[in-house]
Amino acid sequence: MALTASVDVLESPVQAASALVSCGSNDAFSFWKLPQDCKASLDLTIGESRVLAEHYLLEGYLAREDRQPPTRMQAYYRIKNLIPAAVRHRLNSAAIKMRAKREFPRWPCESALIEYWCDWLRMSLHTLGKTDAWHIGFWPDGMKSCIVLTHDVEGPVGMSRMEQMANLEERYNFRSSWNLPLAQYEIDWNLVDRLRDRGFEFGAHGLSHDGRLFRSESDFSELAPTLQERARTHSLKGFRAPSTLRRAEWITRLSFDFDCSFSDSDPYEPQPGGTCSLFPFFLAHLVELPYTMPQDHTLIHLLHRSPMQIWGMKAKWIESLGGMILTLVHPDYCGSGRYLHEYETLLKQLNDYQSAWRALPSEVSAWWRRRDQMKLTVRGDSPSIEGPGSERAVARMLSSEPLTR
Numbered sequence: 001m002a003l004t005a006s007v008d009v010l011e012s013p014v015q016a017a018s019a020l021v022s023c024g025s026n027d028a029f030s031f032w033k034l035p036q037d038c039k040a041s042l043d044l045t046i047g048e049s050r051v052l053a054e055h056y057l058l059e060g061y062l063a064r065e066d067r068q069p070p071t072r073m074q075a076y077y078r079i080k081n082l083i084p085a086a087v088r089h090r091l092n093s094a095a096i097k098m099r100a101k102r103e104f105p106r107w108p109c110e111s112a113l114i115e116y117w118c119d120w121l122r123m124s125l126h127t128l129g130k131t132d133a134w135h136i137g138f139w140p141d142g143m144k145s146c147i148v149l150t151h152d153v154e155g156p157v158g159m160s161r162m163e164q165m166a167n168l169e170e171r172y173n174f175r176s177s178w179n180l181p182l183a184q185y186e187i188d189w190n191l192v193d194r195l196r197d198r199g200f201e202f203g204a205h206g207l208s209h210d211g212r213l214f215r216s217e218s219d220f221s222e223l224a225p226t227l228q229e230r231a232r233t234h235s236l237k238g239f240r241a242p243s244t245l246r247r248a249e250w251i252t253r254l255s256f257d258f259d260c261s262f263s264d265s266d267p268y269e270p271q272p273g274g275t276c277s278l279f280p281f282f283l284a285h286l287v288e289l290p291y292t293m294p295q296d297h298t299l300i301h302l303l304h305r306s307p308m309q310i311w312g313m314k315a316k317w318i319e320s321l322g323g324m325i326l327t328l329v330h331p332d333y334c335g336s337g338r339y340l341h342e343y344e345t346l347l348k349q350l351n352d353y354q355s356a357w358r359a360l361p362s363e364v365s366a367w368w369r370r371r372d373q374m375k376l377t378v379r380g381d382s383p384s385i386e387g388p389g390s391e392r393a394v395a396r397m398l399s400s401e402p403l404t405r
């Protein structure tokens with residue numbers, strides 16, 4: 001989609017929150033991390049690039065009422081627990097078919113933001129009179145892309161399948177993150193500790209899938225303190241909203257380190273949308289890690305498709321661009337039988353991406369914050385990077401980045 005709107009008519013969904021605390025920037029200069037001495041020549045375009053990028057990143061292209069949980073969901077949540085799961089999946093699948101098809105973001109692959117980053121870069125190199133330049137590589141240790149595996153554990157059945165899934169991931173030398181609703185069912189914290197000891201990570205999946213957290217200001221004010229307190233008690237640094245029902249400006253009121261409630265493109269969630277981003281970005285004081293792979297639930301229960309068919313294609317596309325493959329797979333749906341086998345097929349494919357950084361969400365968040373603070377200087381032909389954590393950063397020529405090819 002060509003971005004034709006004038007920048008001064010674009011509004012930021014987290015304007016108020018961004019004004020409070022912003023730990024990093026989403027402008028194009030900060031995205032590419034070009035040499036510091038180029039900044040002054042590009043200054044005029046940098047502020048504008050942030051507004052344009054956030055038009056996508058913060059779903060500013062959606063109407064205000066579409067950037068919050070739909071009101072029709074309230075009636076659904078009143079009766080949700082009375083409907084058997086199989087019937088619920090059939091009803092949701094029918095509702096998806098009836099929903100008006102959105103042109104944007106395209107699914108499963110939307111490249112609008114990537115095209116914008118590349119257009120800005122081309123224009124900037126032209127302004128600088130260069131055909132190529134150094135920048136700070138997107139991922140540490142010279143890695144060319146990134147793989148993050150996440151799970152939301154929806155119920156006791158999912159919890160009972162976690163170890164089996166974790167064993168499978170370990171077999172391919174992966175570790176993953178598991179998000180738990182903190183007031184929905186009894187959590188086996190001994191199991192959590194055992195998996196933590198093996199290098200797995202845990203996050204908060206809200207309190208419950210009851211649609212309340214972001215429903216109204218009064219619900220949020222009532223529930224957020226309990227959510228925060230439980231997350232603190234169990235040292236959970238990351239958050240994903242239940243059913244990804246979200247309000248960006250309220251998420252920024254939570255004191256987590258990172259959030260994973262947004263997708264790059266997901267028209268099939270109860271609150272459709274997407275950030276168009278295959279990279280982390282900043283959501284006020286949080287790092288946002290959008291899930292970039294279609295959810296298993298969507299593919300299996302709503303679209304009735306074989307997950308691997310879409311997963312395989314999308315993972316290949318993201319890897320070819322050097323982006324972040326961030327999966328969201330539920331042990332409840334994929335933790336056993338045929339679908340666990342499909343998940344293994346995905347792990348096998350990801351295992352072949354030898355130059356991909358395998359990281360936990362907290363590691364990606366920490367890296368993205370540090371990279372944002374680094375400074376690149378170039379003397380003659382020799383680049384150097386300063387700042388905390390810069391020993392893992394690698395300066396690369398832009399022309400060697402998959403994203404620019």
Ligand SMILES: [Zn+2]
Pocket residue numbers: 152153154205209242243
């Ligand atoms: Zn969930």
